[in-house]
Structure formats: structure tokens, C-alpha cells
Amino acid sequence: MRTLARAARPTNMSVMANDGKEPASPACSAHEMGDAYMGFLPRDELVAFLNTLLEAERAGARICQRTAREARDAGDENLAALMTAVRDDEAHWCAVLTQAIRALEGAPSSATGAFYEKAAAIADLPARVKFINRGQSWVVRELRKTLPRIRDDALHARMKAMLAGHEANIVKAS
Ligand SMILES: [Fe+2]
Known part of the structure; x- marks a missing residue:
């Protein structure tokens, strides 16, 4: 599955930090969030x-x-x-x-x-x-x-x- 670290694509950027350059936490659980929430x-x-x-x-x-x-x-x-x-x-x-x-x-x-x-x-x-x-x-x-x-x-x-x-x-x- 696509991971948050590669996901410049989601439209909802609230999960990002550092001006969107890096995820707030690399181990952040992308798949714990609903796909819809992520913009997928x-x-x-x-x-x-x-x-x-x-x-x-x-x-x-x-x-x-x-x-x-x-x-x-x-x-x-x-x-x-x-x-x-x-x-x-x-x-x-x-x-x-x-x-x-x-x-x-x-x-x-x-x-x-x-x-x-x-x-x-x-x-x-x-x-x-x-x-x-x-x-x-x-x-x-x-x-x-x-x-x-x-x-x-x-x-x-x-x-x-x-x-x-x-x-x-x-x-x-x-
Ligand atoms: Fe076609």
C-alpha cells in the first residue's frame, strides 16, 4: 500500500508537517486513517x-x-x-x-x-x-x-x- 512518506498526493495536508516536505512521523500510520480522510x-x-x-x-x-x-x-x-x-x-x-x-x-x-x-x-x-x-x-x-x-x-x-x-x-x- 502507498505510504504517507510518498504521499504528496493526498489533498488533505493536515497530516503533514514541516511545510509538507516530510510526514509528521515517518512511521505515521497512513493506513490507520481512512482513505477518504487522506484524500484517497x-x-x-x-x-x-x-x-x-x-x-x-x-x-x-x-x-x-x-x-x-x-x-x-x-x-x-x-x-x-x-x-x-x-x-x-x-x-x-x-x-x-x-x-x-x-x-x-x-x-x-x-x-x-x-x-x-x-x-x-x-x-x-x-x-x-x-x-x-x-x-x-x-x-x-x-x-x-x-x-x-x-x-x-x-x-x-x-x-x-x-x-x-x-x-x-x-x-x-x-
Ligand atoms: Fe481507451
Whole structure:
């Protein structure tokens, strides 16, 4: 678990001393305080957040799969290759999120985000790719907002990697 000594992230700084540079006591019991008090997401909210991302990533994987197929049918091999690569990444994050939710003893959602239907309704492929990138930007915003509130080191690292992966894919699809 994330410890107070590394937790510059909590929004509630009352647990800090020395102008916030060091914890009041290095051995201070971060986990004796509630996650919410510390500014971290409580477990239920974290599971809900991860499930929201899971549904969004599933929608992303499905729309990229569909777009790759349609691009191939239209003879656009470059777009097909790009969408296949992004689909693989989205599927990877689905697996990471599912594992993380299970690790928290939560139930992974089997739903697909509404984003899929909205994107699929856009027949023009370049316009759809722009819409997909908007969806990816939403994921980036959500992760940037929530990362400071994820206490667990391993999960924090995975979500940081997911953020970086999305930022890179947005550039590739722009
Ligand atoms: Fe995504």
C-alpha cells in the first residue's frame, strides 16, 4: 500500500508537517486513517472508477476492431493497422482493469460503454477516428484527475502506464 512518506498526493495536508516536505512521523500510520480522510479514493469508489474505465475500454476495443475491418474493406491498410494496434491496447487495458477490480474483490462489469454505439453511428471513418480520439482524451482526463487519489503503488503504476499509452495513441491517431 502507498505510504504517507510518498504521499504528496493526498489533498488533505493536515497530516503533514514541516511545510509538507516530510510526514509528521515517518512511521505515521497512513493506513490507520481512512482513505477518504487522506484524500484517497475509498475502495468502493475505486472499484466504480475502474469499472467505468473497463466499460469505456471495452467500447474502445470494439469500435477499433470494427473500424479496422471497415478500413481494410475500404482498402485503407494504414488505418486498418493503426486501429488494430489501438484495439490491442484497449483489450490489454480491459485485462488490466479486470484484474485490478478482482484484486479489490469487486465484480468486473461486463457492459460495453455507450461510446461504442455513438462511434459506430459515424460512417465516415476519418470522422470516426477523430471521435475515438475524443473518447481516448476523456480517458486521459479521468486518469489525470484520479491518479493522485490511487493509494496502491502497483495499481497507481498500472494506471499511469494506461495514461501514457492513451496519450501515445492519441498522437498516433491524430
Ligand atoms: Fe481507451
